[in-house]
Structures are given as C-alpha cells and as structure tokens.
Amino acid sequence: MVLNGLLKEKRAVLVERWREALFESYPLETRQFFRKEKDRFQNPVAHRLSRGIEGLYGALLQETEEEELKGYLDEIIRVKAVQDFSPSQALAFIFLLKGLIREELAAELCDEELGRQCLEFESHIDGLALLGFEVYMQCREKLSEIRIDEVKRRVSGLLRKAGLGMELE
Template sequence: MDLKGFLKEKRPAVLKRWLDYVLETYPSQTAEMLRSVENRFTNPVGRIISDSLGAVYDELIRHMGGAGQAPEGGLGEFLENIIKVRAVQEFTASGALAFIFSLKKAAREEAEASGAGCGEDFYRQMTEFDTLVDRLALGAFDFYMQCREKIYEIKAAEVRNQTFRLLQQANLLVEKKEEEHGEEHKN
C-alpha cells in the first residue's frame, strides 16, 4: 500500500494522535474540556480544533502522489480557523504553530504501530508528505501573522472609532473609508 492509501485508511487513528499532540499544548484541564464536549456552540474552541484538523488532513491527502502539487496559495487557508483561535491564546508564535509538525510524528507513529513503515518507496513518500506538511506550516505562519496584524489593526480601529466624531470634526477621517473598501476587497 502506498502512503496515501495508508493515511486514508488510518485517518481516524492518525487524526487522533495528531489531535492528542495538539491538545497536549494546552494545560491538562483545558485539554480535557476541549476534548470532552462535541458541541459547536458550547465548545466552539474544541469544535474548531477538531474540525480544522480533519479538513486539513483530508486536503493534504488529496494533494499527495500523482500531481502532488499544493494548490495556489499553499495549504495555509485550511488552517485558518484553528490558527485564528491559537493566535489569541497564550502561545508564542512558535508555540501556536508547533502543532503542525506533530502531524509528521503522528503519521510515523501510526505507520510504526501498524507495521507499514518499511521499504525505500515508503521512505520516499514520507519525504514527500513531510514537504507538504512543511508547506502547510509556512502557509500557517503567513496566516498567523495576518491574525496578529489584524488584532493590532482592531486595537487601532477601536481607538479611532472611540474618537470617531473628533477625528471627523478635524477632517482626519478621509483615509478611513478607503481602508474599509480595501478590506472589503480582501474578504
């Protein structure tokens, strides 16, 4: 079996290992809470984390073998939801993104556990897989930076909004409209 087939077949097991690594980055009681409730509204953080990991995983597999090319703009966008959450949690930049690399570990451990990790071809495929994960991490890093920038932008906007009238009276608000339109294009 090739690695792609293996990862497809072992999706639940690898994902579980990966999720465990992600949750390990939280304090234990927090992790238990994130793990325990499967509920979009009362446990949005937990839900976002597990949903995102699944989506990213599927996307990665889709790009393996054959064409093997990551889509335009990298894989980062699939991580947006989870990065958005981690960007406001108490992580350093490295801490917020380290979890991506633990997918490599999760995949290897599962391969080892099920005795699939042998053969030169497997090694080659694993390297390809690693490259995809690295690319994912780079995309995630871009998005993480966007999130952090957004936070500072929000802080600045809030100060501006609080004194909206004052600025308006002083005719200092010209650039605001332009910025808003710019943002609309982005979204």
C-alpha cells in the first residue's frame, strides 16, 4: 500500500488541484468568487463542491461503502445537474483526478510496482465515474419527479376534496 501512503501525503495538494480543476468549468469572474469567498452561506456552491471533493478523495483512499461514495458525488453532481452542464461536462471532473495524480507523482510512478498500483487506483476512479452516472441520473429523475409533484400539489386541494389525495401520495 505504498501508493496509498503517497496519496495521503499529497492529499492537501491533490485535493486543492482537483477542486481548482472543478472550478475551471465556471466563468473566470465566478471562479475568483468561488475561491475567495469562504462563507458557506454566501458561497454555497463552492462550499458544496469543496465538501464533495474532499469527501471523495478521502473515501477513495480507504474502503468505503457505495452509499457514502454516492453521498459525496451527490454534493457535486446535484449542483451541476441544475446548472448549464451536459452529463459529460458534469462528470468529467472525476477523470481529471487521474491526470493530476500522474502529474503530481510523475517521479515516483517510474517505479514499476507503484505504476501497477496506480493503474489499479485508476480503475477505482473509473468505478467512481460509473457511480457518478447513477447519481446524475438520479438527480435528473428527481427533477422530473418534483416537477410532476409540484403540478399535482397545485391542485392537490381539489384532489383531496375528490377523495383522490391519498392515492396520489
């Protein structure tokens, strides 16, 4: 588990760079605001994205339940799912971690054993991306679902009156 140790060591740098890479998808004006504003209430998007990135990185380094991973993915993808991002754009950030690790650990990865471990770790990232698709879909489905719910709720009084309310719920 040498790679794991290295990744833990480089945690601060890699998390920071990964977050930066994620922020890259926003306009320049916004990016600066995301970086500068530390208030979690005045800057909810950046707060949520950072939380997700940190959680994901930590989770990747250890045995983590699928649900927990999805939770961290959700922090990021739920935001992106309602902003102007296509699915590929919304999920691309996951793959960026591969490149960042290769860059950060370029020297160490010449070692054959480490290289092999790295490939293994990268397939973990691929797995994470697959989970990401599920989360993205869940968010989009949630949107359709709440859209329908909202329309229903608009006349729910009437439905309730007609004795249909319970069935619909």
